[in-house]
Amino acid sequence: MKYFKQFLAINKMKVFVALLLLLGQVIGTLFVPKLVATMIDQGILKNDFNVVINIGIWMFIFALVTTLISTIGSWVTSHLAALFGKKMRTLLFKKTQELSIQQFDEIGISSLITRSTSDITNIQQMLGMLLQLVFPAPIILIVSICMTASINIPLAIIQFFFIFLLFILSIFVIKRSNRLSSQIQTKLDTINKVVRESITGVRVIRAFGCEDYEEKRSNGAFTSYASNMIQLNRLFAIFFPAVWTIMGLIMVVALALGGAFTLQGSMQIGQISAVTEYAILSIGYCIMAVSTLTTLPKAKACLKRLETVLDTKPSILSTSINQTFNSSATNAIEFNDVTFAYDGAEQPVLNHISFAMKNGETTAIIGSTGAGKSTLVDLLLRIHQQQSGSIKVHGIDIRDCLQNDLRNEFGYVPQKAFLFSGTIQENLRLGHPHASDDDLWQALEISQAKDFVLNLNDQLNSFVAQGGTNFSGGQRQRLSIARALTKNSSILLFDDCFSALDVKTDKALRKALHEKAKHKTKLIIAQRVSSIMDADQILVLDEGAIVAKGTHSELLSTCELYQSIVASQSQLKEVTS
Numbered sequence: 001m002k003y004f005k006q007f008l009a010i011n012k013m014k015v016f017v018a019l020l021l022l023l024g025q026v027i028g029t030l031f032v033p034k035l036v037a038t039m040i041d042q043g044i045l046k047n048d049f050n051v052v053i054n055i056g057i058w059m060f061i062f063a064l065v066t067t068l069i070s071t072i073g074s075w076v077t078s079h080l081a082a083l084f085g086k087k088m089r090t091l092l093f094k095k096t097q098e099l100s101i102q103q104f105d106e107i108g109i110s111s112l113i114t115r116s117t118s119d120i121t122n123i124q125q126m127l128g129m130l131l132q133l134v135f136p137a138p139i140i141l142i143v144s145i146c147m148t149a150s151i152n153i154p155l156a157i158i159q160f161f162f163i164f165l166l167f168i169l170s171i172f173v174i175k176r177s178n179r180l181s182s183q184i185q186t187k188l189d190t191i192n193k194v195v196r197e198s199i200t201g202v203r204v205i206r207a208f209g210c211e212d213y214e215e216k217r218s219n220g221a222f223t224s225y226a227s228n229m230i231q232l233n234r235l236f237a238i239f240f241p242a243v244w245t246i247m248g249l250i251m252v253v254a255l256a257l258g259g260a261f262t263l264q265g266s267m268q269i270g271q272i273s274a275v276t277e278y279a280i281l282s283i284g285y286c287i288m289a290v291s292t293l294t295t296l297p298k299a300k301a302c303l304k305r306l307e308t309v310l311d312t313k314p315s316i317l318s319t320s321i322n323q324t325f326n327s328s329a330t331n332a333i334e335f336n337d338v339t340f341a342y343d344g345a346e347q348p349v350l351n352h353i354s355f356a357m358k359n360g361e362t363t364a365i366i367g368s369t370g371a372g373k374s375t376l377v378d379l380l381l382r383i384h385q386q387q388s389g390s391i392k393v394h395g396i397d398i399r400d401c402l403q404n405d406l407r408n409e410f411g412y413v414p415q416k417a418f419l420f421s422g423t424i425q426e427n428l429r430l431g432h433p434h435a436s437d438d439d440l441w442q443a444l445e446i447s448q449a450k451d452f453v454l455n456l457n458d459q460l461n462s463f464v465a466q467g468g469t470n471f472s473g474g475q476r477q478r479l480s481i482a483r484a485l486t487k488n489s490s491i492l493l494f495d496d497c498f499s500a501l502d503v504k505t506d507k508a509l510r511k512a513l514h515e516k517a518k519h520k521t522k523l524i525i526a527q528r529v530s531s532i533m534d535a536d537q538i539l540v541l542d543e544g545a546i547v548a549k550g551t552h553s554e555l556l557s558t559c560e561l562y563q564s565i566v567a568s569q570s571q572l573k574e575v576t577s
């Protein structure tokens with residue numbers, strides 16, 4: 001409730017105005033039955049036209065003012081709910097940017113989507129309903145009973161008895177619905193996950209012909225959610241008829257007793273109408289309040305789920321030292337005895353890694369799959385944090401600088417190219433929003449993407465689908481390389497991104513990089529020896545350890561593992577000749 005309370009405290013004036021307007025609406029609503037009774041008893045039954053006109057005018061004014069007040073009240077409440085949604089979504093977005101990738105994975109992408117969409121929407125709706133339906137209910141109940149008592153005390157006692165009965169029934173329903181409502185969002189998470197996977201993995205599902213398996217899996221999630229909803233609806237299927245019965249009974253009793261009292265002369269006909277209207281009003285508001293309160297546990301569960309994310313402390317914290325990079329340092333990157341293990345893993349993925357990369361030079365890393373190459377780049381970007389040892393960029397320990405400053409030093413090309421929905425130019429300008437069109441074309445030229453972009457109808461303005469799925473793997477990869485080049489950072493990190501390119505394009509790209517990005521420091525992770533043989537130094541990584549370091553020709557004569565990699569690619573003869 002911390003964030004909810006904070007929000008109410010910050011917006012206390014708006015909340016106060018909303019409550020004041022709702023109070024005005026309630027007072028207006030409660031006065032109408034009294035006016036109707038006076039009109040019938042003093043005007044219609046006594047044939048006094050002036051009273052009918054006078055009361056009629058008052059009723060018209062009351063109706064007008066109440067409508068105006070309730071419209072403004074609804075507007076203020078909706079405004080508050082929208083503000084709350086915006087604030088929570090902004091906080092959640094900021095938090096997800098601060099969390100480490102491991103924390104991100106622990107919460108789960110589907111769950112984060114449900115939290116920032118459906119969970120927040122549920123709380124917004126609850127906020128509006130609490131203010132508009134629950135807050136006026138006790139006032140309506142108390143004032144209705146008091147107004148009825150001012151007309152006839154026995155009828156007020158009877159009204160109180162029925163409302164008490166309704167209260168008991170409501171407590172029972174609210175208690176039963178608590179358990180069911182609080183489970184709904186978790187089930188929605190599962191639906192989100194299953195639907196997401198079946199949509200994003202549609203090609204694999206079709207290629208493997210496993211539609212039946214996926215259908216069963218999806219049905220499991222849908223059935224579980226549906227059964228929860230059915231149980232909840234069953235509860236209401238009993239509750240609402242019971243409430244209508246109580247309402248019917250209260251009307252029957254009010255009319256029968258009211259009639260009897262009128263015949264005795266202790267009550268007037270108009271007052272019967274007022275008493276029945278008060279009964280309908282109080283029961284009506286009771287129903288609305290109970291319906292809202294039954295969904296309160298669901299909103300509370302949503303709020304708790306949001307708080308869990310918002311209260312998570314990022315495992316990688318920004319420093320308070322905040323040093324700036326010294327680009328004249330001899331080494332662009334230095335790893336000193338770095339060891340890293342993933343949470344819960346028995347063995348470290350990287351063991352005592354030490355190496356240095358000189359400014360402007362190219363370092364390559366080669367090794368078997370799962371050797372820890374991508375993890376090494378992740379450590380450099382502070383996506384994960386090493387348990388021991390230090391990593392320096394331009395002479396500064398990466399733990400002593402702001403994460404944004406650190407990442408600004410790199411133009412990064414991930415192993416799996418990811419493009420955002422929009423246009424090519426929007427994607428290329430991701431790291432450098434003010435880059436000129438010429439910069440973009442130059443980056444495209446180096447990444448060997450210029451020709452295919454020139455052939456597109458809209459060229460730089462060509463549409464990019466979510467994830468870049470309207471481009472081939474190789475085109476996506478080349479656009480992703482162009483994006484890193486456009487950023488114009490001093491260090492370029494290529495995480496196995498050349499493997500999606502054919503040998504000819506790979507060669508042309510490396511040549512262009514060598515000529516046009518000569519002064520940039522480059523770290524290239526590659527599977528193909530041909531992609532890295534020109535590097536100033538090559539690190540051979542095996543099971544998380546650097547087993548050899550040197551140039552291509554040095555490694556060919558000293559490192560057995562390197563020789564076997566070269567041999568396995570059937571290039572030994574070709575490259576040594």
Ligand SMILES: Nc1ncnc2c1ncn2[C@@H]1O[C@H](COP(=O)(O)OP(=O)(O)OP(=O)(O)O)[C@@H](O)[C@H]1O
Pocket residue numbers: 342345349367368369370371372373374375376415496
């Ligand atoms: N998020 C993670 N949580 C736990 N273990 C992980 C995680 N990511 C990678 N690993 C493990 O760490 C090891 C190294 O993975 P990494 O991706 O760094 O290897 P790699 O050398 O880049 O492999 P490849 O060439 O196949 O991309 C692997 O054994 C992998 O299972």
